[in-house]
Amino acid sequence: MPIATRAFAAVAADKPLEPFSFTRRDPLPDDVVIDIQYCGVCHSDLHMARSETGPAHYPLAPGHEIAGVVAAVGADVTRFKVGDRVGVGCMVDSCRECSSCQAGEEQYCIPGFTGTYGAKDRFAEQSGQPITQGGYSDHITVDQHFVLSIPDALPLDAAAPLLCAGITTWSPLKEWNVGPGSRVAVIGLGGLGHMAVKLAHALGAEVTVLSTSDRKKADAERMGAKHFLINKDKAAMKAAAESFDLIINTVSATHEIADHVQLLARDGTMVMLGLTTEGLPVYALPLLWRRRRVAGSLIGGIRETQEMLDFCAEHGIACDIETIAPDQINEAYERMERSDVRYRFVIDMAKLPQAA
Template identity: 80%
Template sequence: MPIAARAFAAVAADKPLEPYRFDRRDPGADDVAIEIKYCGVCHSDLHIARNDLGGTRYPVVPGHEIAGVVTAVGGNVSRFKVGDRVGVGCMVDSCRTCPACQEGEEQYCVPGMTQTYGSADPLGEPVGQSITQGGYSDRITVNQDFVLRIPDSLPLDAAAPLLCAGITTWSPLRHWNVGEGSKVAVVGLGGLGHMAVKLAHAMGAEVTVLSTSDRKKADAERMGAKHFLINSDKAAMKAAAEKFDLIINTVSATHEIAGHLNLLARDGTMVMLGLTTEPMPVFAMPLLWRRRSVAGSLIGGIRETQEMLNFCAEHGIACDIETIAPDQINEAYARMEKSDVRYRFVIDMARMN
């Protein structure tokens, strides 16, 4: 029998999100049915709801930072049982056979991963769903291979954003071998940035936050940043030249990045994480002179995400959150556009009317 779900969905680019009812599929042999307790609100949710990237199919239920409790499992499921605390991140399937999937990098699946919302959903046909629907809802059914275990020591509400904000910053920190003695700069102290600071600090790096003002300086220091740099302070920027091994750029709006390249040491890398929709100029000279790189990174694979969750549990790391009721989502979007959140909105599904 289909599972009735309540949600908030985007119905058009120029309209607010509204209540939406639909059916989830009954768990198949390899599926896990989850009662969603909390769902984080990511800036990419806003982009999709507003069709900023093009191609949004409506109605769509956003949300890919899902934390909840297992309510049922299929006959082939052995890793999860009813009552387990679990999470679902940005993807719910992949081809399983391409080189990326075989290497545990399902996020780079060559045909394309099945995203938690907005992707074609061949498994949704029996219940009338042509696209996947995300976590701004009270229920979801997911293949067991794309379900994460949330350690008991992590609060479910503050753990939810780890499924995107946490893994999105963890993956490049791991890939570029951050550890004791690394010098890491984080551009922007928002949902992604505050997690980058916490994780890099816990990994042993010396962390600097780059921001447009000092209003979040105390927060940055509390999270583990040793230094705080105003990027409009030309003297301070000049003094920081060639200092950093890695710059994690989390800003989701168009901004100037060329001037930041001189902050990189030889062989240093700036990793772009923010989902920007307009081009940003980069000049060759700063790259050539010190063999610097500009790179990108996209979430992480399932194995890496579980590794991140375990690391967070071991080090007592979770997101700084503000919980909201589902019917406050449009207000949250308006505030998020003004960077008025410290540091992640999380929807409390128990407050669904």
């Protein structure tokens, strides 16, 4: 029998999120049913809820930074048991057969991975839902392959955003071999940026934060940044030319990046993580002159995400969060648009209103 589920969902692009009830599938043999305790609020949730990244299917319960406890398991589940502390990130399925999936890079699944919310649900017949519904809810059913173990050393509320903000920044740091001696700059100290600073510092890098003002300088230094650079200061930007091996660009709005490319040393790379929908001009000569690169990176695979969680537990790293009740989500979205959060909202799903 499908599992009755309470949630907060977007019902239209121009309307606030509101309470929503639906059903999840009963566990199939490889499924894990999770009682969701906390769900982080990602900027992409806002984009999806408002149909800013393409037409959305409503009602839509966002949320892909999920932390909770196993409530039930299918007959063939071997990795988890009832009571385990677990998480779910941005994916709940993939083809498992393409070269990317076989390499443990499910986020680059060639046919395309199944997003935790807003994607066509191949289990629609069992769940009664044509699309996947996310973590702004009290339960979720997920194939064990896409469930992560949250170490006991990590608080569930502060661990939830690691399932997106943590892995999104960890993956490029590992791909570009950041370690002792690396010089890393982070553009933007928000939900992604503050995790990039913490992780790069823990990996041994010398970290610089680039921002439009010094409003968050003390926070950046507390998180491990050694330097803080105002990118509106032309003299300071000129003095910092050719200083960095890697720039992690977390800005989600249209912004200037051509001048920032000049900050890269020879063979340096700027990795784009922000979800921008407009073109950002980059000129060939600065790239050619120092063999620089502009690249992109998308979350991380399941194996890599578990490695990140274990690393965070070992080094005492978690997100800086502000916990909210589900009925505060619309206010949280408004504050996110004003960059008024330090540094991730997390919804306490225990405060979901009871069904009428």
